[in-house]
Amino acid sequence: MRGVVIGGTASGVGKTVAALATLRALDAAGYDPRPAKAGPDFIDPSHHAAVAGRPSRTLDPWLEGEDGLRRNYYRGADGTGDEVCVVEGMMGLYDGDAASTAAVAAALGLPVVLVVDASAGMESVAATALGFHEYADRVDADADVVGVLAQRAHGGRHEAGIRDALPDELAYLGRVPPDDALELPDRHLGLYGGREATVPEDALDTAAESVRAERLVELARAPPRPESAGRERPARDRTVAVARDDAFRFCYPTTVERLRERADVVTFAPAAGDDLPECDGVYLPGGYPELHAAELADGPALATLADRAAEGLPVLGECGGLIALSRSLTTTDGGTHAMAGVLPADVTMRERYRALDHVELRAREGTLTAAAGDRLRGHEFHYSDCAPDRDARFAFDVVRGEGVDGERDGLVEHRTLGTYAHVHPESGAFDAFVDEL
Structure with missing residues (x-):
């Protein structure tokens, strides 16, 4: 099962909405999207499930270990051939030590699509993304940032300025337009759940139209399958x-x-x-x-x-x-x-x-x-x-x-x-x- 990681420059940058738009775009392009979430979060996966119509996998190296991470990743695969896993990251890409989004991407060998808030920038979006791309080598994080998804970016000249400023090593993978309907409300413990505060269908469809699903699939990779579940125990009559x-x-x-x-x-x-x-x-x-x-x-x-x-x-x-x-x-x-x-x-x-x-x-x-x-x-x-x-x-x-x-x-x-x-x-x-x- 091929996959990509939707990482962010920081918490609150709009990773959840970007992940939802990506899931919808893949579905519209004829693929079979499978959601997952880096880190221990329960709430963001409820939004994934509401859009994708299937459970979202929790991928956390601290909780599961690398072998368990791969086993859980492939629990979401049915072998249809068109499956593409979209893994939403947590916090900023490199935040969280051994359980960071970068660590999840590295453990699975998945490429990272970086979500950058473009509401007040153009060329600076490219500079930010390039910094995240090169920082991986600086800290030996083994996270491969391959492209950019511009959050809260307008079309026309704004989008063109972002796209044209990106260096060759970073693909432009689309944008999520600024829209109040795409701003999810929150409370203590995080966002409202997916059953309580769903993104309006028309707003999500509009956002998905600007995501370059085919290019994203070209960049996606498949982690090696784990050899076994590793912890088989017989069922009990309980x-x-x-x-x-x-x-x-x-x-x-x-x-x-x-x-x-x-x-x-x-x-x-x-x-x-x-x-x-x-x-x-x-x-x-x-x-x-x-x-x-x-x-x-x-x-x-x-x-x-x-x-x-x-x-x-x-x-x-x-x-x-x-x-x-x-x-x-x-x-x-x-x-x-x-x-x-x-x-x-x-x-x-x-x-x-x-x-x-x-x-x-x-x-x-x-x-x-x-x-x-x-x-x-x-x-x-x-x-x-x-x-x-x-x-x-x-x-x-x-x-x-x-x-x-x-x-x-x-x-x-x-x-x-x-x-x-x-x-x-x-x-x-x-x-x-x-x-x-």
């Missing part, structure tokens, strides 16, 4: 209940796919009034429980979950799931809502983020996702503080990151584990979880 609604939306597609390979999966919507279904284990992903605290408190699922957890049902909650498993949640408006009460902690939402980073955890003891001494890599991004009881049990020491209190993460009660860290199935955590059921 059922995992996965919360999936507006309160629990931060779940990698690969996580559900991996759970389905190992067990039966049923989904339920606690914020919409669903009760907990019959199951052998529960996974509560992250999301926005703070926006649906009243519905969660009034619904039946958390009470049933508390009863089943006390009986020994294995329950795994990540970030928003940790919040839902706590005793209470106090929102920024000062309201306090009862949560499941499984974990001995109270959570308070804050106006500013409290943690944002890749993390590494070391298991203090055997737990649902790791054996004693194992290390798990993940990421955390949250606007809440968790205040556990003084005698609360923790599953992990924090090697890198913040966790619950800067030193520990993974509150444990009964057979329930709640972490601020999100982990990827390539870590083996979800295999270990199914093995515990």
Whole structure:
């Protein structure tokens, strides 16, 4: 499966809209576009899925390792021959150390199309792009910037000035016109999701018309296929209940796919009034429980979950799931809502983020996702503080990151584990979880 990386000069330059326009342009040109996202983000992929009609792959060397990166990339391939993967980068191209967009491009051997904000420049767009192209050699980043997509660029003389100023080693791959309809709204944790704030079809079609899909496909490359999945385990006759609604939306597609390979999966919507279904284990992903605290408190699922957890049902909650498993949640408006009460902690939402980073955890003891001494890599991004009881049990020491209190993460009660860290199935955590059921 051929692919390209849509990198940017900085955060906020318009990579998401550029990626969406590229997906639409490839589709209009008769190709089979497959979306992906560099970095641990959950929100941008929801916009990809809304436009492409298929899941967007998360590609993060820190979470998955290079072999896992390639395995996940090719999970999105069906072998049709017309597939072209569009990987949206994160932040600026070189930002993020070992998990940067440049690192993802280098690990997969994909070329980079650089998104440059051209709203107030012409020849300077070329100078900026050339600097990013040559900087790779300066820092030995092995990222190949091959072309430019001009964001917020007008047609006519503006477009011609950008195109004509580019040196021979950089291809002009089109523009995204300035249009307020193409500016996606955001809130805490990032953009509004793809189901909440879709780009108008006519505006996206207009943007796609200016993307040079055929030239982009000429530049695309295919990474080498991984030899094997590397972690085959037999399926188990077990059922995992996965919360999936507006309160629990931060779940990698690969996580559900991996759970389905190992067990039966049923989904339920606690914020919409669903009760907990019959199951052998529960996974509560992250999301926005703070926006649906009243519905969660009034619904039946958390009470049933508390009863089943006390009986020994294995329950795994990540970030928003940790919040839902706590005793209470106090929102920024000062309201306090009862949560499941499984974990001995109270959570308070804050106006500013409290943690944002890749993390590494070391298991203090055997737990649902790791054996004693194992290390798990993940990421955390949250606007809440968790205040556990003084005698609360923790599953992990924090090697890198913040966790619950800067030193520990993974509150444990009964057979329930709640972490601020999100982990990827390539870590083996979800295999270990199914093995515990």
